[in-house]
Amino acid sequence: MDELLEQFLIEGPEQVQHAGEALLALEGRPDDAALVDQAFRAIHTLKGSVGLFDLPAMGQVLHVAEDLLGAWRDGRRALSRGAVDALIAATGQTERWLGVLAATGGGLPADADAVAADLVSRLNRALDGDAPPSAPIQATDIDTAWIEALFRDRDLAPARHPRVTALRYVPDAGCYFRGDDPVAFARAVPDLLALRITRRDVAAPVAADAYDPYACDLVVELLSAAAPEVVKGPFRFVPDQIQLLSWSPPPSPSAPVPPPALAEGPRSLRVEASRIDALAQLVDELVVAKNALSDLAGQMADGLAPQAAAQILGDRQAALDRLVARLHRTVMGIRLVPILPLLRRFPRVVRETATALGKEVDLAVDGQDVQVDKAIVEGLFEPLTHLLRNAVDHGIEPAAERAAAGKPARALISLVARREGDHVVIDVADDGRGMDPVRIRRAAAARGLLPDRMLDALADDQVLDLVFRPGFSTAEAVTDLSGRGVGMDAVRAAVGRLGGSVGISSASGQGTTVRLVLPLNLVLTKVMIVTVAGERYGIPMDGIVETARVDPDRVFPIRAGRAFVLRDTAVPLLSLAALLGLPEEARADGGPCRAVVARMGGELVAVEVGAFVGRRDVVLRPLTGLLSAMPGVLGTTLLGDGHVLMILDVPGLIAAAPSDTAPVGQGAP
Amino acid sequence: MTVEVVGNVIHLRGVCAAEDAEALLSRLQAAPQAEIDVTACRHLHGAVVQVLLAFRPNVRGMAEDIFLRDWVIPNLAAHR
Numbered sequence: 065m066d067e068l069l070e071q072f073l074i075e076g077p078e079q080v081q082h083a084g085e086a087l088l089a090l091e092g093r094p095d096d097a098a099l100v101d102q103a104f105r106a107i108h109t110l111k112g113s114v115g116l117f118d119l120p121a122m123g124q125v126l127h128v129a130e131d132l133l134g135a136w137r138d139g140r141r142a143l144s145r146g147a148v149d150a151l152i153a154a155t156g157q158t159e160r161w162l163g164v165l166a167a168t169g170g171g172l173p174a175d176a177d178a179v180a181a182d183l184v185s186r187l188n189r190a191l192d193g194d195a196p197p198s199a200p201i202q203a204t205d206i207d208t209a210w211i212e213a214l215f216r217d218r219d220l221a222p223a224r225h226p227r228v229t230a231l232r233y234v235p236d237a238g239c240y241f242r243g244d245d246p247v248a249f250a251r252a253v254p255d256l257l258a259l260r261i262t263r264r265d266v267a268a269p270v271a272a273d274a275y276d277p278y279a280c281d282l283v284v285e286l287l288s289a290a291a292p293e294v295v296k297g298p299f300r301f302v303p304d305q306i307q308l309l310s311w312s313p314p315p316s317p318s319a320p321v322p323p324p325a326l327a328e329g330p331r332s333l334r335v336e337a338s339r340i341d342a343l344a345q346l347v348d349e350l351v352v353a354k355n356a357l358s359d360l361a362g363q364m365a366d367g368l369a370p371q372a373a374a375q376i377l378g379d380r381q382a383a384l385d386r387l388v389a390r391l392h393r394t395v396m397g398i399r400l401v402p403i404l405p406l407l408r409r410f411p412r413v414v415r416e417t418a419t420a421l422g423k424e425v426d427l428a429v430d431g432q433d434v435q436v437d438k439a440i441v442e443g444l445f446e447p448l449t450h451l452l453r454n455a456v457d458h459g460i461e462p463a464a465e466r467a468a469a470g471k472p473a474r475a476l477i478s479l480v481a482r483r484e485g486d487h488v489v490i491d492v493a494d495d496g497r498g499m500d501p502v503r504i505r506r507a508a509a510a511r512g513l514l515p516d517r518m519l520d521a522l523a524d525d526q527v528l529d530l531v532f533r534p535g536f537s538t539a540e541a542v543t544d545l546s547g548r549g550v551g552m553d554a555v556r557a558a559v560g561r562l563g564g565s566v567g568i569s570s571a572s573g574q575g576t577t578v579r580l581v582l583p584l585n586l587v588l589t590k591v592m593i594v595t596v597a598g599e600r601y602g603i604p605m606d607g608i609v610e611t612a613r614v615d616p617d618r619v620f621p622i623r624a625g626r627a628f629v630l631r632d633t634a635v636p637l638l639s640l641a642a643l644l645g646l647p648e649e650a651r652a653d654g655g656p657c658r659a660v661v662a663r664m665g666g667e668l669v670a671v672e673v674g675a676f677v678g679r680r681d682v683v684l685r686p687l688t689g690l691l692s693a694m695p696g697v698l699g700t701t702l703l704g705d706g707h708v709l710m711i712l713d714v715p716g717l718i719a720a721a722p723s724d725t726a727p728v729g730q731g732a733p
Numbered sequence: 734m735t736v737e738v739v740g741n742v743i744h745l746r747g748v749c750a751a752e753d754a755e756a757l758l759s760r761l762q763a764a765p766q767a768e769i770d771v772t773a774c775r776h777l778h779g780a781v782v783q784v785l786l787a788f789r790p791n792v793r794g795m796a797e798d799i800f801l802r803d804w805v806i807p808n809l810a811a812h813r
Binding site for chain 1: 755758762778779780784789800805
């Protein structure tokens, strides 16, 4: 990648962050000139940098945004809520574009020009100051953001729907009196892919006693796989009230593929200078240690007695050991980055979501001094975004319901990270309506997630955990189900990939808290190295309950399998060689059978191995590409002698084994 | 009669036309906490949908009508 662009991709997001923070703060303190100034400078810098590249869409948006901020700064225009909204949308879009640039190495998505045109017109309206700021209905330019949002919300695959027809129908207020029924029109559209019916202005309060159901205030947005002429059919009497567009999804970045930028392409890391100095110092010491070894080699050549040589060598090796350990710790430390910059990106996400839903939500963020591995910070953005959107959408009640419950109209979500021992704990807590275990039970039963008998036996807090099950939330019935559920299984999977866990707790009427617990760094894993059929494998120590040497006489057959008694408990004994599909090795006659006892679910299970080699701290590398789908293997690590060691996931291996081979493990008869 | 109140539940039955919006509105004003049951519903007129969107009562039940069940009811439940 171009060096200039690389630099821009590091600094760009920081400028966006500065601008976004200032704009958000402006809501609370609209008279604070310093905030306007901060936003202006950030946008100005961004615009300057963008000018270095061929990114006209991004340049236009930033240019108008700068004009608007400049007008505020000089007092030529007064701040308005709509204008702040437009600016926040512009910074949000800039951030998304920066993400795309990083992923593609320098190209904007195909719809960038249309999106930019929409933003520019919104900003211009705010700059002109006369038109009402939120009037997307009158907008004559092509506004495609809603299409994209609809497309994404329905999880449509760009590959399967390369071209869709999008129609937006804004019936006029008197349409019911002419006998128009917008819902019936939508019903008549063939090959429907998505349908969204909303109020024209979701944020507008509803006057309960003076509401007029016959003043139509609906907006109907739909996507269809049929051709535009066909889709238009039902709306032929209201041509002036529809917007019709044939639309193609942008090539990829918004497609639901796993983030490619993580695995490919260079990644950069900003490091404090003092940490580099510490590293440099360590390297100096390593050079000294190496020289000491050269000295020793020289002395030995000159006839140093082997005994004395061995002692000196031992000393120097110990010194080298300490140095390498320090070097490792220091390098690991460099990978640790503060979590706060990540968390600070979310107030904007929450605000965008809340505005779209017509809710008032504040996000309080705290995570001062918490540092975690860079890979974890990178992997957390998606799941946290999901959790926060869920909280705003489903956790927080509409204003009327909050008022009825005696809660303040502005809801509060807190996002707090703190360190606990070797872990970082992140809480996402809202003060919304909470989750109702009764309704979750009902939905779980309706979906057949668990047999009724087991469902009845679950305690209420365990019932909440069901929302993380794949298949719990697939459709409409669940979305209003007291709060949560949409895609929570994806959150659990994402956090699981980072080596963490997710839990949920909720008090009905008071709110819901989702807690993520993650390791501070991904990298060091304690493993036990064993041999099977002459090959070495690693088994993570935290999965091992104990190791056992069992006299072959104490192993007894049970049905097709084997077991032995370990402190009054019968433990099934499986053969690791059979699980791995390796040839069985003959055990030396009369020698004990060596087994690793692991916990699988609540049960103990023993796995027979050839020999124990030792314990090691290893850097676990997850499998990539085709191998990543292989069950039973957590990853690999490089041993000191250059061999690659496979780290096994014993429970996964047993679960993946065909049922007839798993319990057999046939030893020599 | 397509708007029918049973206890704290307002049932919408059959084809709910524009006139039913008025009836639904007055029921909702009388009992803001009422739930709406759409199990037996075959069509919802735009005016009825608009009342449901404005007052956002809990909507429950799987409508018999496939178009309503798959496309319209989710809009009433998921507020997006």
